[in-house]
Amino acid sequence: MGEVIVITSGKGGVGKTTTTANIGAGLARLNKKVVVIDTDLGLRNLDVVMGLENRIVYNLVDVIEGNCRMKQALIKDKRYETLYLLPSAQTRDKTAISPGQMKKLTEELAEEYDYVLLDCPAGIEQGFQNAIAGATRAIVVTTPEVSAIRDADRIIGLLEKNQIKKLDLIINRIRMDMVKRGDMMSVEDVSEILAINLLGVLPDDEQVVVGTNQGEPVIELDSLAGKAYYNICQRIEGNDVPFLNLDTNGGVFKKLTRIFKNH
Amino acid sequence: MGVFETKKKTSSVLVAKDRLKVLLVSDRVNCTPDALEKIKLELYKTISKYIDVTPENFDVQISRTNIHIKITGEES
Numbered sequence: 001m002g003e004v005i006v007i008t009s010g011k012g013g014v015g016k017t018t019t020t021a022n023i024g025a026g027l028a029r030l031n032k033k034v035v036v037i038d039t040d041l042g043l044r045n046l047d048v049v050m051g052l053e054n055r056i057v058y059n060l061v062d063v064i065e066g067n068c069r070m071k072q073a074l075i076k077d078k079r080y081e082t083l084y085l086l087p088s089a090q091t092r093d094k095t096a097i098s099p100g101q102m103k104k105l106t107e108e109l110a111e112e113y114d115y116v117l118l119d120c121p122a123g124i125e126q127g128f129q130n131a132i133a134g135a136t137r138a139i140v141v142t143t144p145e146v147s148a149i150r151d152a153d154r155i156i157g158l159l160e161k162n163q164i165k166k167l168d169l170i171i172n173r174i175r176m177d178m179v180k181r182g183d184m185m186s187v188e189d190v191s192e193i194l195a196i197n198l199l200g201v202l203p204d205d206e207q208v209v210v211g212t213n214q215g216e217p218v219i220e221l222d223s224l225a226g227k228a229y230y231n232i233c234q235r236i237e238g239n240d241v242p243f244l245n246l247d248t249n250g251g252v253f254k255k256l257t258r259i260f261k262n263h
Numbered sequence: 264m265g266v267f268e269t270k271k272k273t274s275s276v277l278v279a280k281d282r283l284k285v286l287l288v289s290d291r292v293n294c295t296p297d298a299l300e301k302i303k304l305e306l307y308k309t310i311s312k313y314i315d316v317t318p319e320n321f322d323v324q325i326s327r328t329n330i331h332i333k334i335t336g337e338e339s
Binding site for chain 1: 274275276277280282283291326327
């Protein structure tokens with residue numbers, strides 16, 4: 001029986017979709033059978049981040065409404081044999097499915113896959129309720145900003161209320177130079193405020209944009225963010241991996257990215 | 264002017280943390296920071312009727328699911 005994990009944040013634009021795509025890729029690289037589900041009905045994005053937008057035939061709503069079989073809707077990743085995407089519907093809205101239907105669908109997938117990852121829409125409306133319905137575990141993504149942390153705190157409260165006990169935090173887009181200057185909250189500041197288990201920290205890395213442009217996971221690009229995502233996947237798998245030193249001091253990291261850019 | 268500005272500038276992180284502290288507490292219990300201050304004051308008044316407390320050893324903390332009344336007594 002696989003694990004059903006929802007990736008959520010409350011606030012939009014903090015990196016849920018990128019995180020879902022990269023954790024999916026990382027777990028597949030660890031030879032796990034993974035299915036990622038885009039639950040944002042009407043605003044389909046995960047397919048684009050993964051570079052699979054041209055392969056969509058059926059979608060999540062088609063499966064739920066019985067217009068096709070699950071196997072017909074699942075899209076195999078370009079790179080990883082064991083990674084599949086269940087895309088969202090672009091022309092339907094959140095009322096097309098119910099939490100009960102989502103729960104049934106994720107339970108069915110968890111029988112066959114090691115991990116079912118749900119990319120949650122922003123907000124706390126029905127789309128959120130649908131996304132968390134079948135989840136037994138949640139990853140809350142936030143950035144070191146007042147608005148994102150505030151929303152993350154509300155989301156954590158709602159997840160607890162919905163009996164999701166296993167909660168992990170990912171802090172995205174940390175800039176060590178700003179932290180040092182006292183102009184950005186540190187990892188310690190944010191995790192102390194939100195007080196849930198810290199699963200990983202991601203630097204504000206240009207390579208994430210490069211990966212998204214190309215529809216490739218950043219985990220495949222030699223970058224600090226890629227390494228951080230890979231470490232997060234190892235931690236999900238239960239391995240004790242030390243946190244990366246993100247304080248690159250403009251030295252080694254800049255040199256490294258320069259080297260990789262030339263390839 | 265520029266010299267004094269850089270010297271006096273407080274880190275924006277401290278501002279952010281202070282703002283968050285107020286925001287999260289009022290979000291969690293769904294009331295205004297003002298009402299919260301009143302709750303604290305009334306709790307203090309009520310408790311001081313029965314227990315010997317001072318403003319220094321009395322504190323009310325609000326987490327996502329609980330309201331804690333903390334009275335720091337003498338350590339024995």
